[in-house]
Amino acid sequence: MVQERTLPTFNAAKVQITKEEGLRLYEDMVLGRSFEDKCAEMYYRGKMFGFVHLYNGQEAVSTGIIQGAMRPGEDYVSSTYRDHVHALSAGVPAREVMAELFGKATGCSKGRGGSMHMFSAEHRLLGGYAFVAEGIPVAAGAAFQSKYRREVLGDKNADQVTACFFGDGAANNGQFFETLNMAALWKLPILFVVENNKWAIGMAHDRATSDPEIYKKASAFNMAGVEVDGMDVLAVRAVAQEAVARARAGEGPTLIEALTYRFRGHSLADPDELRSKAEKEFWFARDPIKKLAAYLVEHNISTQEELKDIDRKIQALIEDAVKFAESSPEPDPSELYRFVFAEDE
Numbered sequence: 001m002v003q004e005r006t007l008p009t010f011n012a013a014k015v016q017i018t019k020e021e022g023l024r025l026y027e028d029m030v031l032g033r034s035f036e037d038k039c040a041e042m043y044y045r046g047k048m049f050g051f052v053h054l055y056n057g058q059e060a061v062s063t064g065i066i067q068g069a070m071r072p073g074e075d076y077v078s079s080t081y082r083d084h085v086h087a088l089s090a091g092v093p094a095r096e097v098m099a100e101l102f103g104k105a106t107g108c109s110k111g112r113g114g115s116m117h118m119f120s121a122e123h124r125l126l127g128g129y130a131f132v133a134e135g136i137p138v139a140a141g142a143a144f145q146s147k148y149r150r151e152v153l154g155d156k157n158a159d160q161v162t163a164c165f166f167g168d169g170a171a172n173n174g175q176f177f178e179t180l181n182m183a184a185l186w187k188l189p190i191l192f193v194v195e196n197n198k199w200a201i202g203m204a205h206d207r208a209t210s211d212p213e214i215y216k217k218a219s220a221f222n223m224a225g226v227e228v229d230g231m232d233v234l235a236v237r238a239v240a241q242e243a244v245a246r247a248r249a250g251e252g253p254t255l256i257e258a259l260t261y262r263f264r265g266h267s268l269a270d271p272d273e274l275r276s277k278a279e280k281e282f283w284f285a286r287d288p289i290k291k292l293a294a295y296l297v298e299h300n301i302s303t304q305e306e307l308k309d310i311d312r313k314i315q316a317l318i319e320d321a322v323k324f325a326e327s328s329p330e331p332d333p334s335e336l337y338r339f340v341f342a343e344d345e
């Protein structure tokens with residue numbers, strides 16, 4: 001096993017969190033994990049087709065950024081092909097995400113997108129994107145329009161921030177560098193969130209990049225760059241809150257590198273034979289959901305029973321989402337070309 005990069009330390013003693021918020025973060029992570037486990041089951045039962053990329057292990061990133069520091073449904077989120085959990089954190093109902101995976105007309109992309117193309121204008125989810133790094137310039141466009149509406153058109157309510165999620169592999173793509181340059185130049189209200197899970201399919205990050213510490217690349221653009229333990233939702237929340245405050249104050253973007261790990265193969269078609277047992281065990285021991293649960297109980301913020309109640313509530317919600325997806329209609333073939341272009345309301 002290659003020596004693991006030291007995870008940045010975080011002083012949890014300084015965290016101030018209400019019971020309500022602690023439980024909300026826990027619930028969002030459990031929702032993400034349970035949803036993905038159910039996807040795996042449904043995929044192997046032949047209910048969904050094509051490539052399906054699960055987010056297990058990385059929940060603290062989506063939850064810490066979107067639920068911990070943003071205004072879900074008002075601020076913008078752009079994702080990748082690993083997008084189900086970003087959609088859930090942004091507030092897209094589990095029913096609509098599951099129905100999209102089943103290719104049903106009730107899905108958030110009307111059954112036209114599937115796993116890699118979650119989209120919801122209502123929830124300001126700018127999309128999942130199948131091409132690596134494709135969402136990065138799109139997110140910059142969303143951030144630009146917020147700034148333009150606020151500063152040029154004088155719309156005081158246009159203070160939205162955009163979170164742009166992508167992987168370590170994407171950070172070697174040209175669109176990353178071009179977009180960071182423009183975002184810093186124009187001081188756009190955006191968080192570039194690299195989910196460094198050490199692998200781009202079977203390519204180890206350390207073998208593919210000149211400097212594995214991605215957050216340092218921000219300094220080339222005179223941009224703030226921070227690394228964070230991406231298995232610790234409270235640490236992610238803390239760096240995200242600072243970055244969001246900077247963005248809303250008009251002080252520009254932040255590059256956040258979250259050190260994390262996917263607990264499953266690249267996609268459900270990947271036998272996951274390349275990563276070593278020792279490496280997997282190192283990261284499994286840092287399960288972000290167990291970590292938050294232990295924190296909440298140890299600090300008397302919640303009881304085990306309350307956490308179990310949430311687990312049960314989420315199980316019921318996932319079962320309901322599957323029933324909804326199963327009983328929903330297929331898109332009508334006569335509507336094959338519908339939604340290719342936007343329609344007037």
Ligand SMILES: Cc1ncc(C[n+]2csc(CCOP(=O)(O)OP(=O)(O)O)c2C)c(N)n1
Nearest residue numbers: 082130131132167168169170197199200201
């Ligand atoms: C432009 C482009 N090149 C190659 C691919 C094939 N591909 C799909 S996922 C992937 C790995 C990307 O890894 P990373 O950005 O680290 O994200 P992760 O899957 O680890 O979340 C590659 C190379 C693609 N989808 N798009």
Ligand SMILES: [Mg+2]
Nearest residue numbers: 167168199200
């Ligand atoms: Mg990766």
